[in-house]
Amino acid sequence: MKHWITALTVAGAFALPMGAQAQDNYPSRAITWIVPFSAGGPTDAMARNVANRVAQELNQTILIENVGGAGGTIGAAKAAKSAPDGYTFLVGHIGYMAAAPSLYARLPYDPVKDFQAVFRFPDTPLVLLVGESSPHKSLPDLIAYGKQHPGKLNFSNAGVGSTSHLVAAMFASQAGIAITPVAYKGAGPALNDLMGNQVDAMFDQTNTALPQTKGGKVRALGLTSADRMAQYPDVPTMGEKAIPGFQVSTWYGLYAPKGTPNKVVQTLYQAWQKALADQAFTGKMAEQGIQLLPPEQYAPAAFQQFTADEGKRWAQVIKQAGITLQ
Template identity: 55%
Template sequence: MRFIKTVLCAFAAAAAVGAAQAQAYPTKPITWIVPFAAGGPTDALARSIAERVARELGQPIVIDNSAGAGGTIGAAKAARATPDGYTMLVGHMGYMGAAPALYKKLSYDPVKDFEPVFRFPDTPLVLMVRKEHPARNIEGLIDFARKSPDKLFISNAGVGSSSHLIAALVASAANVKVTLVPYKGAGPALVDVIGGQVDGIFDQTNTALPQITESKVRALAVTSKVRLPQLKDVPTLAETVLPGFEASTWYGIYAPRGTPKAVLDKVQQAYLKVMTDKAFTDKMSSQAIQMLPAEQYTGAALGKHTEAEVARWKAVAAKTNISLD
């Protein structure tokens, strides 16, 4: 009996210490691991949101660009981090949704090794081609691919990036052969489209819009369900060549499994407060970033979405034989 009381007292003391630490959190800078290169759409969106969340928490958020292997290196690094709330992962559809289906060996589990904290708004993609490409619309590009096999080169931000995965998905759905050219980041991939070294790219709206506005590339289609207000003249894939098609890049913040719930709640609350700032959300909307209903921003919603995406991509991989090994 004395032993049980001692153990209970120890647990109570530990709980009290944990609660006190969570209440004080954060007392030093927080690191967000972004598993892609600096300057790309994931990095840009993460920095924009991190700046605002940091203000609410009263501590800076430092971005750690741990790129490589389609984001899986950074994700694995985050999974191994101390679960104290000071290291978190900027999750992405590739390494937190598709990776379990696309890699035979993965050193982390997106569901079991992480605590979901909150979800970002979604970002559709735009299919753009170099200005001199003969295809004037998406139907023309599909026709070009069918008549000239092995001659359509589509760049992407790297193996496992959304620009890679969605390009592969579209090519499979349209039954065309496309050469996918991986780069070390979305920036150089887009530069080579503008320069004419490759034919096109699926790029996220927040980095694509300036290039389209300045007429450096030609936009042929968007991957969203409906047309985007900023690109009213650009059709969706669903209304043209792929009825029912819809795909966007989704993101979320994850913490290593075991991070105290009180800490997770505090970070989530800070983010939800940011998302009530109309000036900030209007700015994101102006970049064609798709705002979500408030209830979908929570950690619980992100957890359910992650599980659903892992299952979805396993089905896609089985159907299309997409593999990254």
Template identity: 40%
Template sequence: MTTNTATVAGIALTAALTVLLAPAPARAQATAPQTFPVRPIQMVVPFAAGGAIDQMARAMGASLSRELGQQVVVENKPGAGGNIGAEQIAKAAPTGYAVLVGTSATHGVNPALFPRLPFDAVRDFTPVAHWGSVPNVLVVRASSDVRSVPDLIAQAQREPGKLTFGSAGNGTSLHLAGELFKQAANVDMTHVPYKGGAPAAVDLLGGNIAMMFDTVTVSLPNLKAGKTRALAVAAAQRHPALPDVPTFAELGYPSVVCATWAGMFVPAATPPAVVAALTAANRKALADPAVMEVMTNTGVQVNFMDSPAFGDYVRSEIALWGGIVKKGNIRAD
């Protein structure tokens, strides 16, 4: 018994001396706590599977899993214009293991469109990284007499309220893009809401509405087939898929910038070190060729923003769309 006790004591003493005599980096490594992440991360997409936002999220999730060394599990929580999924993450524990794919809806338009949101888009979240955006493009049918934005404005001024523009419904980005243009160009046009962008596009081709804003991705097939004509892109730069189509800024309307954007958010009070780790991983994931391929195929213009820059952008979006919604007296369907 005495021998065993002495042996155990000797082993313990040897181990202690090994740690003490080891170089400082080795001692730090031996005593440092496990770093984030140590278990899988839940990534909530507040929209249905299969759409552009979901495709972006799944590509990023796969790349982030490799960067972080832990699985990033994508979970779709659609409903209420993205508010259901956003609320879930707003109320989640601020540990970094539950993240949100926030968008121009949840953190841009919805704070003005929904008077009683179950979360505060600024106070209840910490932005992590902006991924990119899909801009809207103004299109008319190919047989239309309107061949340019100046043509459109001139006609709208001659016949106030007669020109119609369709959208996927009240308060959608397609509707708000039209309202933004109306206010910037100071013209009167009539909004025609539909139950989705597809039926609006059908009526555009049928001549039942004069024009519509739609995402570049959705518009491309009809544009390539020669069924519609693009007048201008609501983006800061021309879109690679439509290099010959000017931006509204080039035509004298720099405020007409409207896109569906996406990025990562975590609950407020998430430790800064965790936010920093996620931001760094997002930066690397966006440079992944596999992610870039998905982004290109879905018409996304990649634009990484870190946490502070993304936070400033979110506040500017909320202010912009709050003004548009209020001036246009817009209500959600």
């Protein structure tokens, strides 16, 4: 299903970025961003937020096309096979652009070879949660229990191979404990069972977990960010309390099919740079616990290298945890 996202302001052709004018007034028609998940989830919400702002800078419509299934790999495969004409892009995600090559025996695309990175979105750290009535009052308490009772801690996640699954596996490995993953069809059901005390713990994104932590329905034990966050003033980082150097975030970004003209890539990137200069836009993201990055990390070349590096990083985690998908 496609949804229209249009510019909120109207301007003439002279408002188009210089790169767009050089590319035959690109974009001269609507652009499609493929989101490989159903509408309403965190990836879809992030994509719509960014697309709406970029559409304003391009002075053109951006279509969001939700193509769900197989952990995002179906939508990614469709984007990889799209014409590299600058009118179809993929909203990429840590799962199907970094972890998938090590999870699936046969993947119909290569995240690095079949795509050109356009720009990276801001990151979203995760937070380790337990239920309100959990006996585990701190991160060291939880780890100590895990060491004393191998496999007794049940960690819910949004599905096999999801970010919450992979980060829990990384956590268990670095903490030196054995946990039991419990997979759900999405983060919502996984969080509901945590609040209902059906499972012991869960990693969730800081922005989506915030309402539940503020409402006292869950308790936050540790953040995966490098530093403490204003939205979680009393919650330490994982590295601060238990696992030095532990840092990971859910990341997103825009990719074009390989072969897309560089002028097109630069036009989109320039539009994104202008959006990032809007403090009202970035301020709202920061308020939600979404972390802005150093300017150079958003750029196409840096994001392309980051994608390759993340693939190697998660290959090690997945191999060590023994996670496989058919």
